[in-house]
Amino acid sequence: MKRDLLSIRDLSAQEILGLIAKAEKMKSELAAGVLPMSLEGKIVGLVFLKPSTRTRVSFEAAIYRLGGQPMFLTAKDTQISRQEPLADMARVLERYIDAIVMRTFAQSDVEELARFASIPVINALTDHSHPCQVLADLVTIREKRGSLDNLTVVWVGDGNNVANSWIYAAARLGFSLNLACPPGYEPNHDMLDWAAGQAKGKVELISDPKQAVAEADVIYTDVWASMGREREAGERIEAFQRYQINSQLLASAPPHAIVLHCLPAHRGEEITDEVIESPRAPVFDQAENRLHLQMALLDWLIGSGRPGA
Ligand code: CP
Ligand code: NVA
Numbered sequence: 001m002k003r004d005l006l007s008i009r010d011l012s013a014q015e016i017l018g019l020i021a022k023a024e025k026m027k028s029e030l031a032a033g034v035l036p037m038s039l040e041g042k043i044v045g046l047v048f049l050k051p052s053t054r055t056r057v058s059f060e061a062a063i064y065r066l067g068g069q070p071m072f073l074t075a076k077d078t079q080i081s082r083q084e085p086l087a088d089m090a091r092v093l094e095r096y097i098d099a100i101v102m103r104t105f106a107q108s109d110v111e112e113l114a115r116f117a118s119i120p121v122i123n124a125l126t127d128h129s130h131p132c133q134v135l136a137d138l139v140t141i142r143e144k145r146g147s148l149d150n151l152t153v154v155w156v157g158d159g160n161n162v163a164n165s166w167i168y169a170a171a172r173l174g175f176s177l178n179l180a181c182p183p184g185y186e187p188n189h190d191m192l193d194w195a196a197g198q199a200k201g202k203v204e205l206i207s208d209p210k211q212a213v214a215e216a217d218v219i220y221t222d223v224w225a226s227m228g229r230e231r232e233a234g235e236r237i238e239a240f241q242r243y244q245i246n247s248q249l250l251a252s253a254p255p256h257a258i259v260l261h262c263l264p265a266h267r268g269e270e271i272t273d274e275v276i277e278s279p280r281a282p283v284f285d286q287a288e289n290r291l292h293l294q295m296a297l298l299d300w301l302i303g304s305g306r307p308g309a
Pocket of ligand 1: 125264
């Protein structure tokens with residue numbers, strides 16, 4: 001049966017750890033020039049209804065590097081712009097290609113595509129979640145810290161799509177996640193209730209950022225106004241002032257804590273230039289790991305491999 005990646009919630013801890021291990025293996029294989037051509041003969045469609053640098057390029061590169069062919073599709077060049085139903089598009093694309101990677105607005109869009117397509121569908125960011133980002137970030141954390149055991153991740157900023165994927169990851173892998181968000185910008189209460197009902201993971205709202213980072217191993221931030229929320233940027237800049245990652249905030253964190261940012265960053269807003277350019281913020285290594293994680297993911301879903309194989 002085909003598998004999709006729509007949300008980290010849909011993965012078991014074993015599958016997540018398997019993907020991380022596979023990404024680490026493929027990273028070494030790429031460096032050694034011995035990557036398997038496990039996508040040879042496969043075509044992957046990338047349907048992107050929002051801009052992207054990292055996700056688009058890392059998926060295209062991952063597909064090429066494994067011997068497959070990417071096909072980039074935007075709304076403007078397809079009948080999506082003329083409201084062709086996603087259910088129809090799913091049943092057409094499955095006749096031509098082997099998997100679909102989609103970046104869109106509503107999570108229900110990727111769910112609908114996956115329901116109707118007999119080929120795997122990968123969520124490349126929706127307003128609700130960004131699973132590929134957080135799976136790749138777990139690779140980065142293990143790389144920098146050596147382990148995911150006894151981990152405390154602190155989210156500082158907007159309770160957005162990336163924050164939601166962190167909530168799912170914390171519940172699946174059983175680590176601690178502190179969320180420091182301005183009042184009114186916390187993740188949706190359904191998310192927090194869901195996390196509270198899970199057997200594993202400790203997800204806590206701690207509105208004071210200094211208090212939230214006190215035990216941090218990883219401090220994570222993202223833009224204050226996500227794609228689609230640009231019109232709220234002005235009011236958000238006011239509401240988020242106390243939630244900037246700067247050297248004063250880092251002074252309240254343990255010295256070993258690293259700073260991650262999914263990028264693109266708005267220097268001077270959610271993070272200072274000084275912090276993002278410092279050795280504490282390995283954000284370009286983080287961006288690189290998108291490639292390795294997505295190679296592992298594609299290999300699992302349509303290649304010859306399985307997570308952990
Ligand atoms: N982090 C991330 O998904 O970046 P892009 O929007 O450039 O793909
Ligand atoms: N939260 C951001 C992430 C960008 C990668 C957005 O949705 O715009």
